[in-house]
Amino acid sequence: MALQTDTLTVRGRKIQLLRGGSGKPLLYLHGLAADIHSLPPNAGFTAFHDTLTASFSLCAPALPGYADSEGFDDLETSEDAVFFCLDVLDTLKLDKVNLVGASLGGWIATEFATRYSHRLHKLVLIDPLGISTPQARIGNFFYAVTPKAEGGQHEARELLFREPNSELARGAVSDQMSPDAYMLFYKAQMVGARLGWKPPYLYNPRLKDRLFRIQVPTLIVWASEDKFAPPALSEVFKGGIANAEVALVSGAAHALLLEQPQRVAEIVSQFLNL
Numbered sequence: 001m002a003l004q005t006d007t008l009t010v011r012g013r014k015i016q017l018l019r020g021g022s023g024k025p026l027l028y029l030h031g032l033a034a035d036i037h038s039l040p041p042n043a044g045f046t047a048f049h050d051t052l053t054a055s056f057s058l059c060a061p062a063l064p065g066y067a068d069s070e071g072f073d074d075l076e077t078s079e080d081a082v083f084f085c086l087d088v089l090d091t092l093k094l095d096k097v098n099l100v101g102a103s104l105g106g107w108i109a110t111e112f113a114t115r116y117s118h119r120l121h122k123l124v125l126i127d128p129l130g131i132s133t134p135q136a137r138i139g140n141f142f143y144a145v146t147p148k149a150e151g152g153q154h155e156a157r158e159l160l161f162r163e164p165n166s167e168l169a170r171g172a173v174s175d176q177m178s179p180d181a182y183m184l185f186y187k188a189q190m191v192g193a194r195l196g197w198k199p200p201y202l203y204n205p206r207l208k209d210r211l212f213r214i215q216v217p218t219l220i221v222w223a224s225e226d227k228f229a230p231p232a233l234s235e236v237f238k239g240g241i242a243n244a245e246v247a248l249v250s251g252a253a254h255a256l257l258l259e260q261p262q263r264v265a266e267i268v269s270q271f272l273n274l
Helices: 043-052 078-091 104-119 154-160 167-172 179-196 208-213 233-240 261-273
Strands: 004-010 013-020 024-029 056-061 097-102 120-126 218-223 245-249
Touching: 004 078, 013 043, 024 043, 024 078, 024 104, 043 056, 043 261, 056 078, 078 104, 097 104, 104 120, 104 179, 104 208, 120 261, 154 167, 208 233, 218 233, 218 261, 233 245, 245 261
Parallel strands: 024 056, 024 097, 097 120, 120 218, 218 245
Antiparallel strands: 004 013, 013 056
16 A cells, blocks of 8 residues: 655644554654655655555654654754654554654654653664664764765765665665755755764664663564664664564665565564564
């Protein structure tokens, strides 16, 4: 079932919302590059989400400043993003949901769950940011996505994709973007930079010690070849969240939902349907 674009008014701000499917409500939080909200349309961006709509009523808001969502100035910290998610749930009149977050969205989902586990049925974190260790450091995303005179966006593809020269990678992070696509890409980096550029870089040093507060069944999905958020971090999340499960997915890097969408959808659906 294809996702439909809608507009949701959240505390006076217009928020772009993609929704579709039927069943238990599922809130999806997107990554740094906005994945599902990216334009021009690319089937690879929605294959994972379209599969989930077969079993769930999926809602995917674009964070303030991303895509057509208003409120760029409202988002400066991960705490602001947590309150945004709370406002979205209240506006949609959803008492409890399954929460799925990828990359940046995984960080926000983790922060949300440490505070509001009572609003969740289950939690799924897909290559989440938010935690970094001396042994497993988060990569330099903002340097990688800065256009280079030579090589275009190759460094960005190298960081995010298992096969950076593949047609999939070049279609998702193109050296020659249309003006509309480039503007969305640029806006996404601006919001991401507000949340994670200044030290500490794309993580919260206090989050690791707060993971024990997550009191819902949790699945941690990680790409086995992630060069941006090292797979070793999955054990940090697992060690902090009681009874959390880890699923390592081969054949993919940080752009896991593009490189292995059906496999990840199967893993997530099976966990949420138990």
